[in-house]
Amino acid sequence: MSTETARPKRSRAATRERVLDGALAEFAERGFGRSTPERICERAGFTRGAFYSNFSSMDEVFLALWQRQANALVERLRAAVEDVHVDAPPAAPAPSGDRAFTDTVADGLAGLTADVSWHVLTAEFSAYAARRPEVARVIVEHRATMRHALLPMIERVLAAFGRELAVDEDTMGRSVVAAYDGAMAQAMIEPDDPAPRRLALELVAAVIWTRSRPVRDQ
Structure with missing residues (x-):
């Protein structure tokens, strides 16, 4: 695998983990029902696009x-x-x-x-x-x-x-x-x-x- 191919995969995995970290903090504080992709991404330091590039819902x-x-x-x-x-x-x-x-x-x-x-x-x-x-x-x-x-x-x-x-x-x-x-x-x-x-x-x-x-x- 080339360095160019490996780097985007690592970056995508890191982004996914940060979104999950944001979701953990959001769910623990506000609950699942009151959380939104926007708030999760805000906690993770990303825009809404980072959510939908990793998760469908x-x-x-x-x-x-x-x-x-x-x-x-x-x-x-x-x-x-x-x-x-x-x-x-x-x-x-x-x-x-x-x-x-x-x-x-x-x-x-x-x-x-x-x-x-x-x-x-x-x-x-x-x-x-x-x-x-x-x-x-x-x-x-x-x-x-x-x-x-x-x-x-x-x-x-x-x-x-x-x-x-x-x-x-x-x-x-x-x-x-x-x-x-x-x-x-x-x-x-x-x-x-x-x-x-x-x-x-x-x-x-x-x-x-x-x-x-x-x-x-x-």
């Missing part, structure tokens, strides 16, 4: 933005799962083990709660998808990917504490995501308060703990 930019942010979240989740450090659990009754387990999970996944704007966007997208089955399928696929990415961390930390799943993998994954989403809904309306974000991670740990059991003797 507001629906298309909304879906592209959600998929970009969802993919980034899954990558952060996978990185966090790999980085979770498990200390030797205390040789103590369940309450102490429970606390140590909560701290391990919450500290390991703390970086996932930093971007509250993602949860605002997810709430917007979920309401939008509820009336469009073809869009809802995108959310379903993303949630399944998140559950799959979480399972190695769940199983590794449980094993370190001498525990195992007491429910099937799908049920555990759905329970964890539901607890996380519910608590992060509070963070959307209290973005400057760290308490709801910490609560989200502690609830995740609590769900994992209560839906697990001591490893049975073979």
Whole structure:
């Protein structure tokens, strides 16, 4: 590929990303229904033409933005799962083990709660998808990917504490995501308060703990 050919492609990709950045800021502040291509481009530093040279409609930019942010979240989740450090659990009754387990999970996944704007966007997208089955399928696929990415961390930390799943993998994954989403809904309306974000991670740990059991003797 010649330099002349590569440069326009890189420029087009960079323009698309900047439009998506503008859309993220606009949707998070004003909501999807009140946003326009003109306002998105203004935030991105472009004219209206930059929008329509990359997207055919507001629906298309909304879906592209959600998929970009969802993919980034899954990558952060996978990185966090790999980085979770498990200390030797205390040789103590369940309450102490429970606390140590909560701290391990919450500290390991703390970086996932930093971007509250993602949860605002997810709430917007979920309401939008509820009336469009073809869009809802995108959310379903993303949630399944998140559950799959979480399972190695769940199983590794449980094993370190001498525990195992007491429910099937799908049920555990759905329970964890539901607890996380519910608590992060509070963070959307209290973005400057760290308490709801910490609560989200502690609830995740609590769900994992209560839906697990001591490893049975073979």
